[in-house]
Amino acid sequence: xxxxxxxxxxxxxxxxxxxxxxxxxxxxxxxxxxxxxxxxxxxxxxxxxxxxxxxxxxxxxxxxxxxxxxxxxxxxxxxxxxxxxxxxxxxxxxxxxxxxxxxxxxxxxxxxxxxxxxxx
Amino acid sequence: xxxxxxxxxxxxxxxxxxxxxxxxxxxxxxxxxxxxxxxxxxxxxxxxxxxxxxxxxxxxxxxxxxxxxxxxxxxxxxxxxxxxxxxxxxxxxxxxxxxxxxxxxxxxxxxxxxxxxxxxxxxxxxxxxxxxxxxxxxxxxxxxxxxxxxxxxxxxxxxxxxxxxxxxxxxxxxxxxxxxxxxxxxxxxxxxxxxxxxxxxxxxxxxxxxxxxxxxxxxxxxxxxxxxxxxxxxxxxxxxxxxxxxxxxxxxxxxxxxxxxxxxxxxxxxxxxxxxxxxxxxxxxxxxxxxxxxxxxxxxxxxxxxxxxxxxxxxxxxxxxxxxxxxxxxxxxxxxxxxxxxxxxxxxxxxxxxxxxxxxxxxxxxxxxxxxxxxxxxxx
Numbered sequence: 001x002x003x004x005x006x007x008x009x010x011x012x013x014x015x016x017x018x019x020x021x022x023x024x025x026x027x028x029x030x031x032x033x034x035x036x037x038x039x040x041x042x043x044x045x046x047x048x049x050x051x052x053x054x055x056x057x058x059x060x061x062x063x064x065x066x067x068x069x070x071x072x073x074x075x076x077x078x079x080x081x082x083x084x085x086x087x088x089x090x091x092x093x094x095x096x097x098x099x100x101x102x103x104x105x106x107x108x109x110x111x112x113x114x115x116x117x118x119x120x
Numbered sequence: 121x122x123x124x125x126x127x128x129x130x131x132x133x134x135x136x137x138x139x140x141x142x143x144x145x146x147x148x149x150x151x152x153x154x155x156x157x158x159x160x161x162x163x164x165x166x167x168x169x170x171x172x173x174x175x176x177x178x179x180x181x182x183x184x185x186x187x188x189x190x191x192x193x194x195x196x197x198x199x200x201x202x203x204x205x206x207x208x209x210x211x212x213x214x215x216x217x218x219x220x221x222x223x224x225x226x227x228x229x230x231x232x233x234x235x236x237x238x239x240x241x242x243x244x245x246x247x248x249x250x251x252x253x254x255x256x257x258x259x260x261x262x263x264x265x266x267x268x269x270x271x272x273x274x275x276x277x278x279x280x281x282x283x284x285x286x287x288x289x290x291x292x293x294x295x296x297x298x299x300x301x302x303x304x305x306x307x308x309x310x311x312x313x314x315x316x317x318x319x320x321x322x323x324x325x326x327x328x329x330x331x332x333x334x335x336x337x338x339x340x341x342x343x344x345x346x347x348x349x350x351x352x353x354x355x356x357x358x359x360x361x362x363x364x365x366x367x368x369x370x371x372x373x374x375x376x377x378x379x380x381x382x383x384x385x386x387x388x389x390x391x392x393x394x395x396x397x398x399x400x401x402x403x404x405x406x407x408x409x410x411x412x413x414x415x416x417x418x419x420x421x422x423x424x425x426x427x428x429x430x431x432x433x434x435x436x437x438x439x440x441x442x443x444x445x446x447x448x449x450x451x452x453x454x455x456x457x458x459x460x461x462x463x464x465x466x467x468x469x470x471x472x473x474x475x476x477x478x479x480x481x482x483x484x485x486x487x488x489x490x491x492x493x494x495x496x497x498x499x500x
Contacts, residue, residue: 019327020453034330037423040187041431042328043225 012051012084016044028053028080029115035093045094048087055081060089062099063108067119076116123477131477134495138488144478145491147470149498150334156425163402163497164189165294167371168302170404170419171195172223173433174203174288175319181230181243184223188421191294193281194218194232198243205281205292206245210234223433224326232278245278247271286310288319289406289417300371309372309398313406316389321414321435325449328431331460333467335403335420335428336494341463342418343373343399343486351458355451358411364394366486371401371493373486379410387413399486401493412448413437426467432456 011028015021016038025031031048038046055072057065065086069077079100083093100117103109109117121141123129132142149155171186172195183196185208192208194217210217215236221227231248232241240248250271257263282293284302286309291302303310331338341347345364348356360378367374375397388410390396395410407416414436421429434449441449469475480488 016328019329021327021329023330037330037429038328040185040220041222041224041421041429042326043222044328 010052011080012053013049014046015049016042016046018042018044021046022049025080028078028084031080031083031093032078032097032115035097045092047092048084051084051087053081053084055085057085057089060086060091062086062091062096063103063119065089066100066103066109066117070118073116073118076112076118079115079117082117122475122479125473125476129476134488134491136492138480138482138485141479142477143480143488143491145336145494146477147473147475149494150337150467150470151425151473153425155498156422158498159422160189162500163494165191166299166497166500167402168284168291168293168298168300168305169402170400170417171205171283171290171292173323173417173435174285174290175321176223176226176323177203179228182226182228183218183221184226185218185221186223187220188292189294192216193292195283195290195292196232196243200244203283203285203290204244205283205290206232206241206278207281209279210236210239211241211247211276211278212237212239212250222326224323241278242273245280246273247276248273287314287316289313305371306400307369307371309369309374309400309406313398316408318389318415318435321389321437322439323433324414324436324439324441324445325434326431327434327453327456328429329456329460330423330427330429331463332427333463334425334470335422336490337463337467337470338428338430338459339399339403339420339490340484340487341459341466342397342405342420343375343490344484345375345377346481346483347462351462352455355455366483368485368489373399373489375399375486377410387411389413389415399490401490402497407452409448412445414445414448416452426471430456430460 011025013022013024014031014034019042023034025034035046038044055069057068059065066077066082069082083096086096109119111117123131131146134145135143169188172184177183177197180197180199183194186193186195193205194208195205198204208216208218215234217232217234238251242248255268256265257268282298284291286306358380360380363378365376377395390408396408398406403420405418409415417433419431421431423429436445
């Protein structure tokens, strides 16, 4: 099994421009929980404002990006890491999560742990 | 006297008399994860809690969802025009039925259908239909169709949540047999708010913030203004703080803030020449502005013991705000941000574990009430 990257003490910052809401998250997947909480009471999609993760991808295609990161995360790529990496390529959290849902429904990816995914 | 966690000081229950030494809720009730779990039942499961605004679901079948103390509910308008609340849980095998639909973006449906096995419910919660596979035993060789029992629509309907309203403000109570009616819990606040044309105002803005402190830390901060002079300098410039008053009632308290300069009556929804901020136990506020024709509400929603969401809604005559109203909302946001700094700083201190039991000043009687109510709830 591949070694996991060392966890970052500060994963980055998120914002909702409509709500003038800004927050920082310690763990990458805290961003996903925050996204869902905010969406459930506002309908708004928050976005990464900046990320402090060293996960980088060279594509804006979600499946390709996930495949590329999969080697480094044996227990699944945290959705927070994936969304942060794709945000650098201009893909929003909402777009990434929608694409992940579609890929999961197609059977193209699986979720070995909650909110961690890998390509089949 | 302040009580430290130094091995010498002993904490006590929140005193009935604010002048006594142990007049504040012990610090652990703000930082202990077990207390957060306990509050789901003892606070948010027993008292009347704000669910949302009826104006947002004007037509039959309109609905929004809410999660309160971990319980997910649907608030909808039935065929008779009544607002009702149900657990967002299918009577078949417990699936969550509807996706989240916040009050700001409500949904609409003719019937409530669970996507799992397509059990379908009327808007009054009664079971309307099930697929044929629940009426016939086609796949079960041990049963014939005649032995399949029928499903009574009411007995197999959705679980309803007790609901009542103050004007357009909708509240729910999860207790099987609530100790208090909404009218009893709200007391004079109900009459005061129902005398106002709250339903004539539209939801113009919703701002949601996540704050790193216990929800009661923010509630306490909202409830007193001893911190205002030092920390809300722009705002207090327009106030006569010494002429203001903090009024305490059984389950709500009112902050009456007097303004230095009076404004035209048309500039307020209420008659009194003041801002009236109501705090309604456990986690709801109604803010009747003194200098703007509108009102606001706060929901102080715990996420866990160390975080909460502030859901701030602003209601004005028209959802398209004037420049002055935009400016007013921005001032309100400024106050929130200033308060977030204060409560996060306070919580940083509380979390260090040094303080065992704080002490409240004589003008923090509203905070004392909050702490007493929390203690009563925990002991109930």
